[in-house]
Amino acid sequence: MNALVAFGxxxxxxxxxxxxxxxxxxxxxxxxxxxxxxxxxxxxxxYAGVTWREYLMVSMCSFxxxxxxxxxxxxxxxxxxxxxxxRQLRVTPLPAWSYVAVKMTASMLVVLPxxxxxxxxxxxxGGVSLPVGTWVxxxxxxxxxxxxxxxxxxxxGFAVSTEAVFPVVTGLLFVxxxxxxxFTPVSSMPGALQVAAHLLPNFHHLSLGLEVLSGRTLAASxxxxxxxxxxxxxxxxxxxxxxxxxxxxx
Amino acid sequence: MxxxxxxxxxxxxxxxxxxxxxxxxxxxxxxxxxEREPALLFSGVTHYYGDxxxxxxxxxxxERGQTLALLGPNxxxxxxxxSVLLGLVHPRFGHVEVLGRSxxxxxxxxxxxxxxxxxxxxxLPPGVRVVDVMRLVRRLYAHPAPLDVVVERAGITTLLYRxxxxxxxxxxxxxxxxxAIAGDPxxxxxxxxxxxxxxxxxxxFWKMIRALGDEGRTTVxxxxxxxxxxxxxxRVVVMHHGQVVADGPGATLKAAVASxxxxxxxxxxxxxxxxxxxxxxxVQVRGTTVTLNCLDADASIRALVRSGVDFRDLEVxxxxxxxxxxxxxxxxxxxxxxxxx
Ligand SMILES: Nc1ncnc2c1ncn2[C@@H]1O[C@H](COP(=O)(O)OP(=O)(O)OP(=O)(O)O)[C@@H](O)[C@H]1O
Ligand SMILES: [Mg+2]
Numbered sequence: 100m101n102a103l104v105a106f107g108x109x110x111x112x113x114x115x116x117x118x119x120x121x122x123x124x125x126x127x128x129x130x131x132x133x134x135x136x137x138x139x140x141x142x143x144x145x146y147a148g149v150t151w152r153e154y155l156m157v158s159m160c161s162f163x164x165x166x167x168x169x170x171x172x173x174x175x176x177x178x179x180x181x182x183x184x185x186r187q188l189r190v191t192p193l194p195a196w197s198y199v200a201v202k203m204t205a206s207m208l209v210v211l212p213x214x215x216x217x218x219x220x221x222x223x224x225g226g227v228s229l230p231v232g233t234w235v236x237x238x239x240x241x242x243x244x245x246x247x248x249x250x251x252x253x254x255x256g257f258a259v260s261t262e263a264v265f266p267v268v269t270g271l272l273f274v275x276x277x278x279x280x281x282f283t284p285v286s287s288m289p290g291a292l293q294v295a296a297h298l299l300p301n302f303h304h305l306s307l308g309l310e311v312l313s314g315r316t317l318a319a320s321x322x323x324x325x326x327x328x329x330x331x332x333x334x335x336x337x338x339x340x341x342x343x344x345x346x347x348x349x
Numbered sequence: 350m351x352x353x354x355x356x357x358x359x360x361x362x363x364x365x366x367x368x369x370x371x372x373x374x375x376x377x378x379x380x381x382x383x384e385r386e387p388a389l390l391f392s393g394v395t396h397y398y399g400d401x402x403x404x405x406x407x408x409x410x411x412e413r414g415q416t417l418a419l420l421g422p423n424x425x426x427x428x429x430x431x432s433v434l435l436g437l438v439h440p441r442f443g444h445v446e447v448l449g450r451s452x453x454x455x456x457x458x459x460x461x462x463x464x465x466x467x468x469x470x471x472x473l474p475p476g477v478r479v480v481d482v483m484r485l486v487r488r489l490y491a492h493p494a495p496l497d498v499v500v501e502r503a504g505i506t507t508l509l510y511r512x513x514x515x516x517x518x519x520x521x522x523x524x525x526x527x528x529a530i531a532g533d534p535x536x537x538x539x540x541x542x543x544x545x546x547x548x549x550x551x552x553x554f555w556k557m558i559r560a561l562g563d564e565g566r567t568t569v570x571x572x573x574x575x576x577x578x579x580x581x582x583x584r585v586v587v588m589h590h591g592q593v594v595a596d597g598p599g600a601t602l603k604a605a606v607a608s609x610x611x612x613x614x615x616x617x618x619x620x621x622x623x624x625x626x627x628x629x630x631x632v633q634v635r636g637t638t639v640t641l642n643c644l645d646a647d648a649s650i651r652a653l654v655r656s657g658v659d660f661r662d663l664e665v666x667x668x669x670x671x672x673x674x675x676x677x678x679x680x681x682x683x684x685x686x687x688x689x690x
């Protein structure tokens with residue numbers, strides 16, 4: 100237990116000290132928020148009583164969570180594995196699962212400030228105003244439901260080689276974000292894309308946030324899809340781990 | 350549990366003039382003592398990477414406190430052997446024990462330390478200082494060695510506040526050695542620990558390996574430096590194609606091969622003719638100087654005389670470990686059926 104805590108603190112500290120990573124993670128969603136805000140008439144209702152500037156706030160929180168998770172998990176894990184550090188840890192008493200657990204926790208810890216910062220920018224420059232209870236609930240919801248992104252990030256780190264990880268992370272980031280409705284409301288997309296959006300985690304992450312803003316009840320389907328992604332991606336991590344142990348490249 | 354290993358805290362640093370380790374206490378005779386079971390045990394271990402056989406029915410037993418060198422050409426299976434002992438690779442067949450338990454349990458209990466072969470990477474996390482990594486790794490063990498002792502032993506005092514990504518290859522290697530001994534382990538595995546070190550660092554390093562052995566730690570290291578292996582290790586195991594082809598103290602090994610070198614000067618030497626002579630395993634021709642490695646020097650010299658080659662200045666010497674090694678790994682031909690049944 101002490102070992103786990105020590106490793107967790109080490110990892111979080113390392114993540115928070117890598118300012119290049121933090122600037123990119125926080126910078127992109129904030130920048131996109133400001134850009135998209137100018138693009139449209141921001142007061143227009145785009146989703147059951149939700150204005151574009153509110154929609155954009157939730158979608159950029161989701162985008163930021165995705166960037167944080169895919170970079171903290173994917174790129175960094177792949178590099179550490181290639182460099183031999185992950186292997187060195189495997190020959191200490193630290194249990195094998197704790198590497199995955201700590202990596203996921205660390206990336207979740209970066210997601211929270213990203214969500215809060217995008218909200219702060221939306222409140223300050225986007226003119227979004229909400230009751231305090233809604234702010235708190237929305238932040239907590241967007242944070243907790245980012246878990247499938249952290250899982251995806253760590254899986255990429257395990258499954259993709261260092262040379263491939265950067266293009267794969269960038270490609271996935273934009274595919275998941277665009278087709279998940281983070282840049283354009285899904286309702287304005289052609290029919291086939293609307294169906295596709297329902298299969299992607301970010302659509303459901305976004306929808307949960309929008310439902311909070313419009314005062315609707317949160318649909319169970321969103322929770323189910325997000326939980327399903329987390330379990331399936333987690334299963335793939337476990338499977339990769341077993342394959343590697345048999346092959347001896349772990 | 351009572352351990353035969355001396356803890357770091359009790360010991361003077363490696364440069365101290367006094368001898369480092371008291372001999373391990375003898376167990377009471379007759380009574381079964383768990384400390385006397387081998388530290389490491391391989392029985393019938395076979396491992397395939399895909400359909401490539403990396404370990405081939407390997408049997409090996411290493412006593413506690415022994416310092417063992419693993420030698421063998423590239424791809425012989427040294428790293429695979431160490432990976433199996435660390436539980437990083439689960440062999441397809443056979444049984445492995447480390448300190449009487451499974452490799453994973455032994456590693457989990459914190460009684461094992463290791464320095465792995467890292468290929469192109471440093472084996473260290475980027476973006477932190479050496480001291481941060483040292484502190485972390487010490488915290489992963491229940492009974493770590495004191496930081497200052499480890500730092501001094503590994504010779505990294507001046508590197509502590511450097512960032513890990515600013516270290517040279519040899520410096521990173523010393524830091525990884527420090528990580529291997531940070532947990533005060535009973536068993537230490539080192540995979541080519543001196544590969545990037547300069548001569549001086551290497552010499553200091555081997556002195557330290559001896560110290561580990563004197564303290565009663567079981568040490569297994571893979572290396573390509575034959576003469577150093579010979580001087581440092583109690584026992585040298587030569588591997589080839591995933592099998593043990595020789596096993597014993599360095600000196601015994603040399604004798605067992607009974608290899609001799611026959612050297613002479615010949616103005617017109619035909620390597621093909623010489624190679625065909627009885628008992629000759631290898632021929633080197635440099636200018637007019639010819640060196641024959643022979644398994645049976647007497648027979649080879651008789652054959653040389655009969656062959657009519659015009660030679661002078663004949664000299665016969667016992668071969669070194671290097672020649673013994675070459676003789677062993679060139680005669681141990683891989684079995685024809687490489688493929689898995
Ligand atoms: N992860 C892997 N996947 C496939 N084959 C592998 C893998 N690791 C090692 N091998 C193969 O298994 C054999 C044994 O490799 P190993 O790394 O144990 O050799 P080694 O004795 O340590 O060699 P070296 O002196 O070059 O370090 C080699 O033929 C190697 O190509
Ligand atoms: Mg090797």
